Each structure stands twice: as C-alpha cells, then as structure tokens.
Amino acid sequence: MSAYVFEPRPVAVVPVEGESRGFPVRRILCVGRNYAAHRREMGGDDRDPPFFFAKPADAVVPPGQDPAYPPRTENLHYEMELVVALKGGGSDVPTEEALDLVYGYAVGVDLTRRDLQTASREKGQPWDSAKGFDDSAPISAIRRWDGPPPQGRIRLSVNGEVKQDASVADMIWNVPEIVSEASKLWRLEAGDLIFTGTPERVGALKRGDRVEGEVEGVGRVAFQVV
Numbered sequence: 001m002s003a004y005v006f007e008p009r010p011v012a013v014v015p016v017e018g019e020s021r022g023f024p025v026r027r028i029l030c031v032g033r034n035y036a037a038h039r040r041e042m043g044g045d046d047r048d049p050p051f052f053f054a055k056p057a058d059a060v061v062p063p064g065q066d067p068a069y070p071p072r073t074e075n076l077h078y079e080m081e082l083v084v085a086l087k088g089g090g091s092d093v094p095t096e097e098a099l100d101l102v103y104g105y106a107v108g109v110d111l112t113r114r115d116l117q118t119a120s121r122e123k124g125q126p127w128d129s130a131k132g133f134d135d136s137a138p139i140s141a142i143r144r145w146d147g148p149p150p151q152g153r154i155r156l157s158v159n160g161e162v163k164q165d166a167s168v169a170d171m172i173w174n175v176p177e178i179v180s181e182a183s184k185l186w187r188l189e190a191g192d193l194i195f196t197g198t199p200e201r202v203g204a205l206k207r208g209d210r211v212e213g214e215v216e217g218v219g220r221v222a223f224q225v226v
C-alpha cells in the first residue's frame with residue numbers, strides 16, 4: 001500500500017547538457033533589483049540592496065515547452081536572467097565557499113505579472129501572485145560549470161527584435177554573494193535554483209510572441225507565449 005493518500009506529483013526536472021539524467025528542482029529563489037539600471041527603471045533607490053523572493057519549483061517550463069499567457073494580467077513582462085543551479089547546500093555559507101555549491105548555470109526568464117506586482121507594492125502585499133504563478137519560469141538546459149561564474153553578455157529578443165542587452169558582470173551582488181546571502185535566510189540544498197536578477201529594459205509580452213534569450217557561454221532559452 002502506498003504511503004500516500006494519493007500519488008505525489010513527480011518533482012520538476014530541468015535537463016542537463018550532455019547528460020541523460022535531469023536536475024531535480026527543489027526550490028526556486030529569485031533576486032530582485034540586482035542590476036543598477038533595472039533598479040532605476042523600477043523606481044528604486046540607488047542605496048537599496050537587492051533582495052529575494054521565490055517561485056514554486058513546478059513553475060519551471062523546460063526547454064521545448066511553451067508557457068501559457070497567465071490569467072488575471074494585462075501586463076505580462078519578460079525578465080532575462082542568469083540562473084545558478086546548486087549541487088550542495090548549507091546555512092551561512094561564506095562567499096569564499098559559495099562556488100563549491102554550484103553545479104552549473106542555466107538561463108531563464110522571470111515572467112512577471114507587472115500590473116499585479118505594482119498593485120502589491122502599493123498595498124504592501126506579497127508578490128506571490130505577481131511572480132510565483134504557473135509557467136512563470138521558462139528555463140534552458142543546465143550547463144555544468146567549474147570555476148569563475150559566467151561574465152558574458154545577457155540578451156533577450158522578442159520576435160527577433162533585441163529588447164535587453166547587458167552584461168552579467170554588471171550584477172550588484174555577484175554569484176558568490178547571492179549564494180551566501182540566500183544561505184543566511186534559508187538552508188540551501190542541492191536542487192535549488194537561483195534566478196539572479198534582470199538587467200534594464202524589461203517589457204511586455206503578448207500571446208504569440210516568440211522569446212529568445214541567451215547568456216554568452218551558458219545557453220539559450222526559446223519559447224512562444226501560448
């Protein structure tokens with residue numbers, strides 16, 4: 001007899017380049033306002049440090065699948081981001097040890113119901129409905145990675161037109177700092193994904209739009225909003 005009153009859903013999985021076995025997703029943490037120019041376009045103060053929010057693990061949309069345009073929004077935004085995939089965990093991890101926890105990197109889009117986010121901010125309410133909805137985290141395959149984190153260009157285009165074009169080297173918190181800061185707030189574990197924030201020039205998507213994003217040397221994400 002099963003231990004459960006019904007069969008649990010299988011865990012969300014992201015493919016790994018060159019591997020037949022997938023990366024099982026435990027949690028998705030996201031960094032907000034980690035690029036100065038994006039912080040400014042969102043009306044943020046230059047002294048405000050980045051911060052975290054979360055998405056459910058099953059928000060990932062793996063390569064080859066298309067996210068559905070979500071209900072209850074008229075302003076769905078793209079946010080192109082570098083994603084850190086962890087193979088180990090811990091609490092209060094020093095920055096000097098943070099890269100030891102990194103399995104590899106992917107690229108992902110932090111889809112955002114901007115109208116709900118703005119309303120939440122004005123009312124002092126949580127961001128969950130703005131950020132943590134179904135299909136809100138399209139992602140590429142994960143590339144295994146040793147050594148210094150990626151430093152290349154980060155780009156996103158919609159229907160072939162370039163919308164975002166910046167460098168992941170411009171992040172306010174770098175990857176070791178992000179992992180270390182997150183580990184002060186949560187016990188990190190293997191399987192955790194961390195979206196590291198988006199550069200400037202976020203914008204709206206509509207049904208049928210084709211989105212392509214890349215971080216040089218890491219990978220490409222491509223999907224259609226359906």
Ligand code: MN
Pocket residue numbers: 030031032079081110195197198
């Ligand atoms: Mn974001």
